[in-house]
Amino acid sequence: NDGVMMEAVSVTILLSVLTVAVMAQLDNNWIQGVCERVRKVDNSLVDRIQHLASTDRNDFLNDMREYVQAIRSFQSCVEQDKETTLTLAQDILEEEGPKFYYHYDPEYIQNVLNWNESEMDECNQLQKEAVDTWLEIDKQLALQ
Numbered sequence: 001n002d003g004v005m006m007e008a009v010s011v012t013i014l015l016s017v018l019t020v021a022v023m024a025q026l027d028n029n030w031i032q033g034v035c036e037r038v039r040k041v042d043n044s045l046v047d048r049i050q051h052l053a054s055t056d057r058n059d060f061l062n063d064m065r066e067y068v069q070a071i072r073s074f075q076s077c078v079e080q081d082k083e084t085t086l087t088l089a090q091d092i093l094e095e096e097g098p099k100f101y102y103h104y105d106p107e108y109i110q111n112v113l114n115w116n117e118s119e120m121d122e123c124n125q126l127q128k129e130a131v132d133t134w135l136e137i138d139k140q141l142a143l144q
Helices: 002-050 054-080 082-088 090-095 099-103 106-113 117-143
Strands: none
Touching: 002 054, 002 082, 002 090, 002 099, 054 082, 054 106, 054 117, 082 090, 082 117, 099 117, 106 117
């Protein structure tokens, strides 16, 4: 009876260890995916700004929205697993903010895209949210 009990305990411990390992791998994959999304949409915005055309009206705003969502997800990664995020996102963190920000010229964007004030306001608000989220990430990294 003791042998059966020991075997059951061993199996339970083994399953617990395997579950933790699988969950850690899922977290790594999730963080890796979030990092890829941040890189991709940030690079897309830089490219879009550098080659801006009037036909980019909707795509530009969509990319801005997607960047804000991606950087918020990235912030969650920092909150949930700072160590792994620091390892997987070293290049992102070295940017110290959105790359597109250094190319962001509201007047130029508004003129090329022929946006009205409300469209430009939305774009500026999204840009501000992206920068504010980065500032929050910087604070989180400094506190931990």
